[in-house]
Amino acid sequence: xxxxxxxxxxxxxxxxxxxxxxxxxxxxxxxxxxxxxxxxxxxxxxxxxxxxxxxxxxxxxxxxxxxxxxxxxxxxxxxxxxxxxxxxxxxxxxxxxxxxxxxxxxxxxxxxxxxxxxxxxxxxxxxxxxxxxxxxxxxxxxxxxxxxxxxxxxxxxxxxxxxxxxxxxxxxxxxxxxxxxxxxxxxxxxxxxxxxxxxxxxxxxxxxxxxxxxxxxxxxxxxxxx
Amino acid sequence: xxxxxxxxxxxxxxxxxxxxxxxxxxxxxxxxxxxxxxxxxxxxxxxxxxxxxxxxxxxxxxxxxxxxxxxxxxxxxxxxxxxxxxxxxxxxxxxxxxxxxxxxxxxxxxxxxxxxxxxxxxxxxxxxxxxxxxxxxxxxxxxxxxxxxxxxxxxxxxxxxxxxxxxxxxxxxxxxxxxxxxxxxxxxxxxxxxxxxxxxxxxxxxxxxxxxxxxxxxxxxxxxxxxxxxxxxxxxxxxxxxxxxxxxxxxxxxxxxxxxxxxxxxxxxxxxxxxxxxxxxxxxxxxxxxxxxxxxxxxxxxxxxxxxxxxxxxxxxxxxxxxxxxxxxxxxxxxxxxxxxxxxxxxxxxxxxxxxxxxxxxxxxxxxxxxxxxxxxxxxxxxxxxxxxxxxxxxxxxxxxxxxxxxxxxxxxxxxxxxxxxxxxxxxxxxxxxxxxxxxxxxxxxxxxxxxx
Numbered sequence: 001x002x003x004x005x006x007x008x009x010x011x012x013x014x015x016x017x018x019x020x021x022x023x024x025x026x027x028x029x030x031x032x033x034x035x036x037x038x039x040x041x042x043x044x045x046x047x048x049x050x051x052x053x054x055x056x057x058x059x060x061x062x063x064x065x066x067x068x069x070x071x072x073x074x075x076x077x078x079x080x081x082x083x084x085x086x087x088x089x090x091x092x093x094x095x096x097x098x099x100x101x102x103x104x105x106x107x108x109x110x111x112x113x114x115x116x117x118x119x120x121x122x123x124x125x126x127x128x129x130x131x132x133x134x135x136x137x138x139x140x141x142x143x144x145x146x147x148x149x150x151x152x153x154x155x156x157x158x159x160x161x162x163x164x165x166x167x168x169x170x171x172x173x174x175x176x177x178x179x180x181x182x183x184x185x186x187x188x189x190x191x192x193x194x195x196x197x198x199x200x201x202x203x204x205x206x207x208x209x210x211x212x213x214x215x216x217x218x219x220x221x222x223x224x225x226x
Numbered sequence: 227x228x229x230x231x232x233x234x235x236x237x238x239x240x241x242x243x244x245x246x247x248x249x250x251x252x253x254x255x256x257x258x259x260x261x262x263x264x265x266x267x268x269x270x271x272x273x274x275x276x277x278x279x280x281x282x283x284x285x286x287x288x289x290x291x292x293x294x295x296x297x298x299x300x301x302x303x304x305x306x307x308x309x310x311x312x313x314x315x316x317x318x319x320x321x322x323x324x325x326x327x328x329x330x331x332x333x334x335x336x337x338x339x340x341x342x343x344x345x346x347x348x349x350x351x352x353x354x355x356x357x358x359x360x361x362x363x364x365x366x367x368x369x370x371x372x373x374x375x376x377x378x379x380x381x382x383x384x385x386x387x388x389x390x391x392x393x394x395x396x397x398x399x400x401x402x403x404x405x406x407x408x409x410x411x412x413x414x415x416x417x418x419x420x421x422x423x424x425x426x427x428x429x430x431x432x433x434x435x436x437x438x439x440x441x442x443x444x445x446x447x448x449x450x451x452x453x454x455x456x457x458x459x460x461x462x463x464x465x466x467x468x469x470x471x472x473x474x475x476x477x478x479x480x481x482x483x484x485x486x487x488x489x490x491x492x493x494x495x496x497x498x499x500x501x502x503x504x505x506x507x508x509x510x511x512x513x514x515x516x517x518x519x520x521x522x523x524x525x526x527x528x529x530x531x532x533x534x535x536x537x538x539x540x541x542x543x544x545x546x547x548x549x550x551x552x553x554x555x556x557x558x559x560x561x562x563x564x565x566x567x568x569x570x571x572x573x574x575x576x577x578x579x580x581x582x583x584x585x586x587x588x589x590x591x592x593x594x595x596x597x598x599x600x601x602x603x604x605x606x607x608x609x610x611x612x613x614x615x616x617x618x619x620x621x622x623x624x625x626x627x628x629x630x631x632x633x634x635x636x637x638x639x640x641x642x643x644x645x646x647x648x649x650x651x652x653x654x655x656x657x658x659x660x661x662x663x664x665x666x667x668x669x670x671x672x673x674x675x676x677x678x679x
Binding site for chain 2: 032033036037038040041042045046050051052053077102105106108109110111112113114184188
């Protein structure tokens, strides 16, 4: 195949000129830009993540998401130059992130890498997405989870989850939407609360200490099915 | 009686290795880590570069545009878009010398510094990013500075209804360096090899143009599932000279392309929960002057047809990746054959690469791979003769395996232990040089430490 030698030079400049106007237009659309490039690789553009340990964000309240991003922002970012920092900060009282390890790995860094406006835009974007539809699961487990969610367990001092998260697990401004959430993510977060990894949420840290592992799985199965 | 230095060195190295491996929780490019605030494990499976995660693939396809750009300054300052790599280690061969005492694998068992690489990687704007490496490498003997991977991208996302179309323009200096899958020649397993270890006598042209070519191309990704790309490569001179810094075509032995040479790539991929699957094809047609120091006259034409696939299971703790690729190359020696550079006017080369990796959290990564290169025999290209001048073999067939353990000590330090075994070398299992050397005598064990800051 032979094409004129000047093809590349003819092609390069028009390409840049063609793409530039689109790029300028995109610069003005902050929400789409930040979500597409930074968030959607894990959470999906529509907030319905595929990875079971990455939360589904579609339909969560913007206020809650903004607060979570602010929590991440307030945590010390993981050092890029970890090897150096081990020596430099050895023995010092460096502020550690009081959030789950997975969030510390990814979300804290991103929260520091984007602007206040971008964080707000991303929260509003995901709040406006249509929530994920529930997935079926084991009926017996779902029934057990439903009862726990609606009534709690007085014998274990576990309050009814719906009192904060809403009767349909649809979430409120103080507690996130849980309906349709990945079961694996819910189980993992309850374990993090129990372990004291998420100290930004003192209520859940106290509640989760009284939830057994099999009860957490039942709750997660019910919530994923919603 | 062993020398005192050897006696001291072995336990010291063993102790150092154990100390590194017992370090607590360990966590790509340092410049991109600074830009995005991410740990290596966000883009690289198990934190071990260069294997990419789904997010790492998307970050590359979207032009390295996540996070802060070089020009964005806030109260936390501007990210430094620079990084440095270094690699050192030791290589032991099963038989470093042939039966007559001549060195086959040099500096056996001796500590070596392999490379020092500087890199620039940054988002330039919300639609454009760049990645460039310059490597000073140990060439046994001597040191040489050359361009490493270079990749410049401009992208735009179109959203219409529930659909998304990513369109990008790309310029790079090596076919497949722009790819996001670890099945293509530039990024396939083994990801790193000791410069002292041997490889086969032949490889497809699609993986042999690094820092010798420059490209302009365009790609499109629909709904993050269907990808197509078309590029044209030409000799990295003139406009593309910066991409081949350190490469001397005049010294000969390089692949000097004639005109513009097409490259294509297409794949389908799907993510479902923690699973992802890719099935793809790639190829190129390259017209290469037989003598890079004298790029005139008839050229040799190489046409590559490649097929590749990857399955990945990315759990929170356990991460498994299986990869396979096959490249068939048609060769027309219209330049070399008349000049006596080959003994056949046409030929072929086939390359198979299958590998798997298992990563445990972000601490340990285990790799295993099989490789096979085969093709037509050619007495001018592959001939091995014994000391009496008798031809022993003229086959390029070489196959073998790699076994490897990587340990992420911190984000910045990776220890690698790799064993490379040969089943066949130059078409033979035994007596590959006519004086009693076996293919397995070329086996090597490589222990190395990789730094990235």
